[in-house]
Amino acid sequence: MHGLSRGRRLAAVVALALGGVAIGLTEFVAMGLLPEIARGLLPEQYAQSSSGAVARAGWMITAYALGVVVGAPLIAALSARVPRKKLVLGLLVLFAVGTVASAVAPTFGLVLVARFVAALPHGAYFGAAGLLAAALMGPGKEARGFATVLSGLTIANVVGVPLITRLGQGAGWRVAYLVIAGVFLLTLLAVLAVVPEVAAAAGGSPGAELRALRTSQVWLVAATGAVGFAGFFAVDSYIAPVTTDVAGLSATTVPWALVAVGLGMTVGNALGGWLADRDLRRSMIIGFVAMIASIAVFSLVASTRTGLFVGAFLVGATSLYLGPVLQARLITVAPGAQLMGAAVNQSAMNIANSLGAALGSVAIAAGLGYLAPARVGLALAVLGLVLAGVSLAADRRAREPEPVAVAH
Numbered sequence: 046m047h048g049l050s051r052g053r054r055l056a057a058v059v060a061l062a063l064g065g066v067a068i069g070l071t072e073f074v075a076m077g078l079l080p081e082i083a084r085g086l087l088p089e090q091y092a093q094s095s096s097g098a099v100a101r102a103g104w105m106i107t108a109y110a111l112g113v114v115v116g117a118p119l120i121a122a123l124s125a126r127v128p129r130k131k132l133v134l135g136l137l138v139l140f141a142v143g144t145v146a147s148a149v150a151p152t153f154g155l156v157l158v159a160r161f162v163a164a165l166p167h168g169a170y171f172g173a174a175g176l177l178a179a180a181l182m183g184p185g186k187e188a189r190g191f192a193t194v195l196s197g198l199t200i201a202n203v204v205g206v207p208l209i210t211r212l213g214q215g216a217g218w219r220v221a222y223l224v225i226a227g228v229f230l231l232t233l234l235a236v237l238a239v240v241p242e243v244a245a246a247a248g249g250s251p252g253a254e255l256r257a258l259r260t261s262q263v264w265l266v267a268a269t270g271a272v273g274f275a276g277f278f279a280v281d282s283y284i285a286p287v288t289t290d291v292a293g294l295s296a297t298t299v300p301w302a303l304v305a306v307g308l309g310m311t312v313g314n315a316l317g318g319w320l321a322d323r324d325l326r327r328s329m330i331i332g333f334v335a336m337i338a339s340i341a342v343f344s345l346v347a348s349t350r351t352g353l354f355v356g357a358f359l360v361g362a363t364s365l366y367l368g369p370v371l372q373a374r375l376i377t378v379a380p381g382a383q384l385m386g387a388a389v390n391q392s393a394m395n396i397a398n399s400l401g402a403a404l405g406s407v408a409i410a411a412g413l414g415y416l417a418p419a420r421v422g423l424a425l426a427v428l429g430l431v432l433a434g435v436s437l438a439a440d441r442r443a444r445e446p447e448p449v450a451v452a453h
Contacts (some may be wrong), residue, residue, distance in 0.1 A: 065197020273429015
């Protein structure tokens with residue numbers, strides 16, 4: 046990266062983060078537009094039972110999550126020798142095609158297929174773009190590079206998702222997805238214009254990337270993220286009924302509660318990237334302890350207006366603090382397969398999304414109330430801390446020298 050001006054580096058990192066914004070839009074806008082999607086794609090079922098049609102439309106979210114889990118390690122393995130910029134551009138093309146297909150597909154089944162395809166590049170993009178950003182920012186700033194790309198995701202949740210959701214409610218959900226496809230195309234042009242060429246990792250190969258999956262630490266750290274981060278999703282998935290039914294606030298307050306979560310995510314993501322570059326191991330433990338504390342606080346104070354917003358901010362901040370930390374940790378335990386390590390983290394996050402929401406739903410269905418998912422989240426975060434401790438302890442054992450036998 047020698048010879049690049051500071052302005053060019055900044056422009057390149059911003060272009061990569063713009064991709065994170067587009068990904069945040071394509072992933073999360075569906076959650077706010079499910080009624081419109083159900084009405085448009087499942088009109089007969091919607092006429093009979095609006096709730097049943099909306100529930101079925103929710104498979105769009107599941108299809109996307111499944112695409113992330115499948116696509117992240119697959120693309121990471123297949124693209125090991127592809128130069129980073131070329132890989133990012135190819136992934137953006139696939140995003141744009143999948144998102145346009147989502148907007149124009151005539152039937153519900155085809156929309157599900159399009160959402161799956163649109164999700165395939167998700168994990169690989171954050172991996173490749175994060176590695177690019179880290180290279181642009183220089184040695185010792187790897188976690189901050191990933192945090193910068195992930196910041197696009199948090200910005201999307203604070204600003205973009207509410208705006209595109211409102212657009213979709215007024216102009217139609219298909220228009221919303223066409224606009225999101227436009228953001229992907231804008232990102233592609235920006236990357237093409239300002240991001241420099243970066244070679245693939247020396248010695249990289251599909252075999253080397255796949256061998257990372259044979260490392261027990263990779264699976265252990267991925268499990269740490271999938272279980273521990275599920276604590277956040279158990280809370281965030283049900284923040285709307287907590288706002289209206291527990292805190293007793295109006296439905297118009299729900300977007301502001303989500304903004305509080307998003308603002309917390311933005312702060313936590315930046316702080317996590319900065320601290321992880323200084324002491325990754327300590328940052329990991331601090332992150333889980335802070336997440337446990339914040340979820341506990343949320344479960345105790347969310348019944349009041351002030352408590353709801355403060356708790357939502359803290360849960361968002363402590364959770365996304367762990368985003369770049371876990372990303373950097375996975376790359377550390379897979380040194381010969383950085384792209385795979387980065388991509389697996391995204392698969393783990395989407396498993397966490399499904400796991401947290403599902404377990405929270407079980408708690409509510411059991412009649413335990415809308416704060417029950419927070420208690421489930423607390424247990425998941427504690428288990429995540431335990432797994433993190435096991436992973437770090439295994440590292441220490443691996444570094445200890447073998448005892449030398451003394452001859453008598």
